[in-house]
Amino acid sequence: MAYTEEELKKELETKEYEYGFYTDIESDTFPIGLNEEIVVAISKKKEEPDWMTQWRLEAFKAWKLMEEPEWANITYPKPDFQAISYYSAPNSKPKYDSLDEVDPELLDTFKRLGISLDEQKKLAGVAVDIVMDSVSVATTFKKTLAEKGIIFCSISEAIKEHPELVKKYIGSVVPQKDNFYAALNSAVFSDGSFCYIPKGVRCPMELSTYFRINQAGTGQFERTLVIADKGSYVSYLEGCTAPSRDENQLHAAVVELIALDDAEIKYSTVQNWFPGDKNGKGGVFNFVTKRGICHTNSKISWTQVETGSAVTWKYPSCILKGDNSIGEFYSIAVTNNYQQADTGTKMIHIGKNTRSTIISKGISAGKSQNSYRGLVQVNSRAKNARNFSQCDSLLMGNDCGAHTFPYIEVKNKTAQIEHEATTSKIGEDQIFYCNQRGIDTEKAIALIVNGFSKEVLNKLPMEFAVEAQKLLEISLEGSVG
């Protein structure tokens, strides 16, 4: 990594943020620290209705009484929550005038990921011409969605434009008091995405935050709410394979999915935040609460490829409330150098004939620690519930760790639970075998890792899968030598 922390800080101080909702602000940042006044001020700044302000305050009250959880298999210096500024307005000045000024290593990574020039500029914080492709794409895109009655906008906009929907569903899956980070997020969330698919509508395209790139940057406390009404379908893509460098060390996002009767939500994530340098310095702490609720005959499928962040704490879960509902979790988590990940899922079977599948692939290299933590819970009235879990770990080198913590709680005799786990190591024999066929070591590792991850990569939408595959290669470069 060519970045020193100092350079990174410098770069990020001037990084362009494109919230785009606030045209009146040049630059203003709230004083550091968190109290009721700050919460009220954030809400006011965003011109929120009173019920939203009250909702945030309730969350804040709860948060004050909570303690940061310590059960995860990660160690990190506890953030000082009073040393953070909870509102920072966008700085509209671009950092660079042209791509020539951007760190060539960063550009090289972009190029290898196959990211278009315009996007590269966006991501690196280069001034972009007003007429760029994605604007027209975004416009056509919006028009198509509007015709189908699909709402796809920022959560701030949704609070103003569609308060009835937001009020009904926000906090319905992840309550304000759910956990320490969710409570914090509920009190101070900066922005995020909102999506509503009307009854019986099949969303004609993958909904991606990419199309909103002009409107929203990823905030420190992002809040996402996706509602699929009865009989509808949506595939939602979150994140980006490009390396994101963010000034905010602490990220605490909340994602809530609601799949009403007969609806289906497919939620795919590629997360590639700054993981810290080779010596474990810097990097993002990522504490995310993601949860979906499935009503009768509905289905939620989480797919994630996690390669970034210094510390990851994340358990995308499904509450299978309705009869015959289905929950799926497909995950690849890569840790290298000093990264730590404690990730997995919860499948809560409440309804009858509910089914869940968990496929988790952990890849650890360097001195990293990679843990799978999963809960399969079958409640007493969940007749004929079925779960299949498979947790595979791949180790590279002798200094990394892979851990599996499966929890199974079954209160109904008719349940069928299967759990499979494997741990393997990329062996010198495998590498030599590939070498002997003319495949060099880097390529051999990529091949082995892709083979290992195939079941999950196959679940990603096509173009995302190709990018994710390249991302895996880049993330693990130089890890066996």
Add this chain to the structure above:
Amino acid sequence: MLKISNLHAGIENNEILKGINLEVKAGEVHAIMGPNGSGKSTLASVIAGKEEYEVTEGSVVLEGENLEDSSPEERAHKGIFLSFQYPVEIPGVSVTNFMKTAINEGRKAKGLDDMPAKDMLKMIREKAELLEIDRKFLSRSLNEGFSGGEKKRNEIFQMAMLEPKLAILDETDSGLDIDALRIVANGVNKLKNKDNAVIVITHYQRLLDYIVPDFVHVLHQGKIVKSGTKDLAHELEEKGYDWLKQETAV
């Protein structure tokens, strides 16, 4: 084609090969026989460039080029192929995908573009037929859950695809029933021509009934103690290795 001179090699200060001399010309088939632990597999690994082994003396020269500083993949690009005694499993990577990667990496090393998919498919079809390999087999994960015979047949299939100058077959006959042995040997015979060479490493002379060698060498305690024609293999079969051990001890 291949010239090995006074080759000494070992692992962690333990010398296994103690001065091997061997010359293999294009169009020839050489068999290397010998008791367990005589250094047969080590010789194969050293020619292929396995880094665990340290060459302390002597040289391996392929077509006039000393391989001393060549990595295993460079040797592969130069035309050395090793059929492994114990082929490894690579889960999730299909035989087809593995071969595609190997062929294109080889082409890249020669400054060529990837082989067009159409040509690749045609080649795969032809070579699979040669080894009586079922199409379904090609989409399975490399060596995962393969029977002993399938693994070896897959090795020879890879050899057919990569068209090496020098192929080393390390105990390719072990774990094969008679039908599989015949298929594998037929494959090798069909691939053999005047421009390439084959080194067959084997414990038994059984395989040599099918792949007929021009020369037979006996390896014992890291040295070639006897060389001859196919008759030598028969003699060994009859008398066992003890006869040779006694002879060399004298």
